[in-house]
Amino acid sequence: MLDLTFPHLNDKQREAVFATDGPLLILAGAGSGKTTVLINKVAYLLKSKNVQPYNILAITFTNKAAAELKMRLENMLGVYAQDIWASTFHSACVKILRGNIKNLDYPSQFNIYDTADQLTVIKECLRELNLSDKNFPPKQVLSAISRAKDELLTPDLFEQTLGGDYRFGQISKIYHLYNRKLKRYGAVDFDDIIMLTVQLFEQYPDVLSLYQTKFKYVLVDEYQDTNHAQYRLVSLLAGKHRNLCVVGDDDQSIYKFRGADIENILGFEKQFPEAKVIKLEENYRSTQTILDAANNIIKNNIGRKGKQLWTSKGAGDKIILYKGQTEYDEARYIVQQIEQTATSYNDFAVLYRMNSQSRVIEDALTRAAIPYRVLGGLRFYDRKEIKDAIAYLRVVFNKGDNVSLKRIINEPKRGIGATTVEKVEQIAAREEIDMFEVCKNANRYPQLERAVVRVRQFTDVIERLNIIQQQPLDAFVQEVLIQTGYIPALEQENSVESVTRLENIYEFISSAKEYIHTTDTPTLGEFLENISLVADIDNYDETQNAVVLMTLHSAKGLEFPFVFIAGAEEGVFPSYLSFSSNDELEEERRLCYVGVTRAKEQLYITHAATRTLFGATKHNLLSRFVEEIPTELIDRPASHMTAQPKDISSIYIPVYNQSKTAKPSKQMMSFSTGETVLHKKFGRGIILKAVNVGNDYHLEIAFDSCGTKQLMAAYANLTKVEN
DNA sequence: CGAACAGAAATTTTT
């Protein structure tokens, strides 16, 4: 049980826990127990100050951190602690908006648009405004709009401040139209979620007052990565009680590209003049060597709030710096070190700058039969078939969602082509009604004469589905995908690809089932909302016995005994895109500081002499950040080529894209779904399922001659064939 | 309308 004198904390940490009233900034370096303090502080509020859980708002950086916070409180205090609001900014705001967004003229059943949806809308805008996507690349326009929203610049304000410039003037036109469209479609984008909540509070003081009164205590973790809109939101919410506790480290601000404003934390004392500031200086995570390295890197940045960090842990082992001949050699070394260290796999993390770096490392791990998990990159929910399924659900949920409608109206093929869709779109825009309505009443529009039957077949299905929404969500999802012909079409196609897609679709249906069990009142809306707001990192399970691979960004806030930072090369890390700007280079350096300080015991840094990058072979120098580490902290093992010149695995071609099979290695063949294999007896077959069990694979193979068979790879003596 | 092909573009980090 919880000891309210907090003996497990140090003096400074205790001081921070007990300082409950008024604004408080806890500014401290990595691993000094900031998050630990935040959790204990909430416990203290609940237990000693008798604050009710629903009077507390705790903002975390990821959904996973929020869930963890709740779980740890529950362990300390019992289930009632579950009633605090612990969530990300986005989840909290969506919750507020669902109940209040009608004030702003949006439907409470709004859909949340992701980047791809946003780009679709921007392309629509460009077309309507007769602007070319050469002069206004949709991605750039999106990023400008997104930054504007982070800064709480409405289209009008945007025009006033920047409209003098021709280019920004045009972008402001796009921004105006873009926002109008989203509203018409009943959709909000990621940035709207925060901005609209702020607008709601500013325009409806009674709504604000409700939440101000409710949240007697507001706490924000990772405050260094908040943007202006979030700062404004927090200020509004804490405006009444002024019990605002923010926690962060200016040296760990790594999301500037997403609008994060480091000034929020640096200027906290200016914005809240009565603020108390507490610095934590003892690091409990890393060895002295790791801390020294981190400090020597970060001290090259200017304009920091300098911090002391010390540890009572000893020096520990030196940092190991390995230079591979190529990225394959680099991966080979990482795998070899993991194999040679006698500890469980989940003690290792491999961190890198770009998601694309994971491929080579994954291949090496697979060949060594080491279990691993990759976080980030393409999310499950971003796969084409899953996005299609989601689009169907969104259309059922909100018929005004033209973007989702356009995505699935001809998927599977229903003979409703681009021309018809365009006509429908024009009519809808002219009459200011939903595309769905136009389709439904297609008979009224002579232009649509030829397509009328097909289009109405489609709307009939959707309306029928609308009626059966009551049944359990997973059954409903399945029903949607059957009735709309999506699943039947995939079944009929029966190709390697369609089989994988079907598998994913069924996994999606199970995820709906899983969702039902997480709540007492499951709704389609909340299910869709969760999908939009989860990050891959939320699924990270540190108890799963597997090496974890992720970007340095995703690793923020986590810790591991053994950490590899791979690709420590100029051009990779720091990224070549940051070379031209000192600010961006400093951000890369902070990212490096974050990476280094994830390690508790041992840090490995690896780089490659040559690497294939974007299709060309590059010879990259060692990263400047590594040069900034004093050499006495570093050990350099001999390069692989001189040590074991006979090992061919470093020049081995990776098996990634299953359809373009490479030659398998002799020791350990790898198999994956979709590959074609040859069996001595059964002949040619396609792998339906490949499960890695220890050093062997359990395979399910569909043979051309005799149907589906299950067998173990070790006994089957299979050969791979090119498709 | 839709499949197939060819040529061009674009390659960071993500709630």
Next chain:
DNA sequence: TTTCTGTTCG
């Protein structure tokens, strides 16, 4: 190098 976009043809 891969992935997307536009064009052509049936």
